[in-house]
Amino acid sequence: MINTFEFQKVKTSKLPSVWCEDGALEELEKFLQSNWEQRGIFYSDKKVSSRQQFIDFDRRDGFKTQNYIGTITFRGEQLNIFPKIYKEDEADYNASELVIQDLIYDLIMWLGYCDKFHFPFVTMKGEMDNTETFLELLITVYVHYVKAAVNRQLFFRYEEVEEIGSMPKGKISFNDYAIRRYPAGQWNKLQYTYSNFVFDNLLNRIIKCTCRMLDGITTQINNRRIIHNILMKLGDVADVNCMPYDCDAVHLNALQANYSIILSMSKMFLLNKVSSQSMGVSETFCFLFPAELLFEGFISGFMRKAFSDRVKLSTQTRDLFLTELVVDGEVVGNRFQLKEDIVIQADDVIIVLDTKYKEIDRLDKIKEDSGRLGITDADMKQMAVYANRRGAKRMYLLYPLYRNTMPDKTEVVFNIIDGRGDAAVKIPLQILQVPFAFGDDVEKTKKLLYDILGKIVRHNKDYLSQ
Structure with a gap:
């Protein structure tokens, strides 16, 4: 087992011996490519690249991880990719002592607040507290989806049946009669x-085939119990060795949307099984998430749950554009849509927040460095545009803290200058570091996050308008 961080090079000498065999890394890249093409089952990262972006294999000696966290199991060996916030500090690259169960627990917590991913974690969290591997986590998600679907309503569908007889019904094949x-x-x-x-029908056959496969993989008694119950309810369904492409032949309507993710996850399990050739899915498996999307979704979901009863809070707002397009004197529409992560309206004051999953310098070092903290020009210009178009009175850039660290007490504010001369208006942009990983004390971390974000949304006109 190898532990590493995002954006870290893994040398060939550190790889398992089976990964160093002739053609092994090419096979691994092909396997990851298949999973890249199926990642839409769980999330949309807006990346248009057709080539997989999980790992950069264009290296002379080994490969380099990218901004996806989770685990890759290939040929029975496991690579765990941890968030960079798990480092002790910016210069720490030693991940050997990290525990995968900590990341699994954090992932469950993040997804419990995040609505950017297709997971029913809120209703299932108690079932997953004892989950020890990412594969087991995914199996738990799948069997609970299927359980809920079959308990709600068994799936029936109209299918074309072809028969030969003397009392026909439906559509007769006269060509067959004339020729044969x-x-x-x-x-x-x-x-x-x-x-x-x-x-x-085909969908129930796919589900039954997938459940039989997972029954031989899962180590959790409760998962096995649920699978056996599902198989009993699908007793009248034929046992067929389904393939991933069979899933593409199933077409669901809007009333059957609850089966959509089941179908997608079935395809993923079957795809992993096929990709592993002679090995089972437990020996070859991929489960990766984009870290920046998790951070953005978690902060938005946490604020929505904690403060939406006090202020008007909206996420991923898309009601404003940067420009108006005019062609030959005719306005043809708006272009360059703005998308703020979080917009808060408290009384008559508008506050804009933007999450940045990036490492910045400690706030108390603001006077020792260039006075920029590692904040990019692009991020600052983006916030200036938000301030101008949204008419915000106060703005915030939120960055993640390293695990098990406390935020700096130093208050850092960049005043965005809007306008010129005496007409110029200063809009305060505060830099905040917020806990993301839950660390050793979950309740303490939640309270700290609540206190930091609560200062932003509290009903205090003097504070909001200062």
């Missing part, structure tokens, strides 16, 4: 097709 039946002396036999409302 009549010349063969079967004058009273007709080939016909009709639609039948059946329980033994």
Whole structure:
């Protein structure tokens, strides 16, 4: 097992021996490519690249991880990619002592608040407290989805049935009769097709096949119990060895949306099984998430849950554009849409927050360095545009703290200058570091996060308008 961080090079000498065999890394990259193409099952990272971005293999000696955290199991060996906030400090690159269960627990907590991912963690969290591997976590998610779906309503669908007989129904194939039946002396036999409302359909066969596969993988007794119950309810469904491409033949309507993610996850499990060739899915598996999307979604979800009853809070707002397009004197529409992470309206005051999953210098070092803290020009200009277009009175850039560290007490504010001369207005942009990883004391971390974010939204006109 190898532990590493985001954006860290892993040398060939540190890789398991089976990964160093001829063609192994090429096979691993192909496997990751298959998972990259299926990542839309869980999230949309807005990346348009058709080539997988999980790991950079264009290295002479080994490869380099990217901004995706989680685990890759390949040929029975495991690579765990931890968030950079798990470092002791910026210069720390030793991940050997990290424990994968800590990351699994944090992931469950993050997804519990985040609505950017297709997971039912809020209702299932108690079931996953004892989950020890990412694969087991994913199995738990899947079997609970299937359990809820079959308990709500068993899936029936109309399927085309083709038969040959003397009492046809549906659509008759006259070509078949003229070419095959009549010349063969079967004058009273007709080939016909009709639609039948059946329980033994392709989707249920896919689910049954996937559940049987997972039954041989899961180590959790409760998962096995749920799987056995599902298999009993699908007893009248044929046992078929389904393949990933079978999932593409199933088409669901809007009323069957609850089965959509089940179908997608079934395809992912079947795809991992096929990609591993002779090895089972437990020996080859990929489970990765974009860290910046987790941070953004977690902070937004936490604030929505904690403060939406006090202030008007909206996330991922898209109601403003930067420009208006004019062609030959005619306005043809707006272009360059703005998308603020969080917009808060308290009384008549507008506050804009933007999350940045980046490492910055300690706030108490503001006078020792260039006075920029490592904040990029692009991020600062972006906030200036938000201030101008939104008419915000106060703004915040939120950065993650390293795990098990406390925020600096130094208050750092950049005044964005809007306008010129005496007409210029100063809009305060405060830099805040907030806890993201829960560390050793979950309740303490939650309280700290609540206190920091609570200062932003509290009903204090003097504070908000200063």
